[in-house]
Amino acid sequence: MYTGLLHTHSSLRYLVLLLLLVVIFKSLTGFTGKKPFEKTDDKLSLFLLIFTHLQLVVGLILYFVSPFVQFNGQTMADKVTRYWTVEHVFGMLIAVVLITVARSTSKRMTDPVAKHKRLFIFNTIALIIILAMVILIPMRNAWAV
Numbered sequence: 615m616y617t618g619l620l621h622t623h624s625s626l627r628y629l630v631l632l633l634l635l636v637v638i639f640k641s642l643t644g645f646t647g648k649k650p651f652e653k654t655d656d657k658l659s660l661f662l663l664i665f666t667h668l669q670l671v672v673g674l675i676l677y678f679v680s681p682f683v684q685f686n687g688q689t690m691a692d693k694v695t696r697y698w699t700v701e702h703v704f705g706m707l708i709a710v711v712l713i714t715v716a717r718s719t720s721k722r723m724t725d726p727v728a729k730h731k732r733l734f735i736f737n738t739i740a741l742i743i744i745l746a747m748v749i750l751i752p753m754r755n756a757w758a759v
């Protein structure tokens with residue numbers, strides 16, 4: 615079960631990152647070019663939301679069956695255990711919240727340029743957090759050895 619969840623979680627990340635990059639690019643060109651908010655823009659942000667939440671559900675299940683997640687006195691002392699138990703999940707939850715807020719608040723807006731801008735800002739911050747959680751933090755921990 616653990617291996618299947620891990621492969622699913624690892625595979626979904628590429629789809630989430632691809633959708634995130636596409637939504638960021640489309641929203642950037644949309645608000646800088648003052649373009650209308652089209653049906654494809656809405657669908658892309660919806661698919662990003664769906665796959666992000668699917669990734670979250672798989673990640674949370676994986677969190678509770680992972681041998682790397684431990685709740686004991688040594689959790690915060692060990693860099694790898696702390697990363698998987700606290701840092702990764704906390705950062706990713708923030709990113710999921712930002713992607714969700716971007717979608718839900720932009721849907722209520724009427725100005726198409728404001729919709730594009732909202733999607734761009736929130737999703738870009740989410741991307742930065744995701745990249746920090748999967749690249750920068752593990753690299754920092756590796757260098758500190």
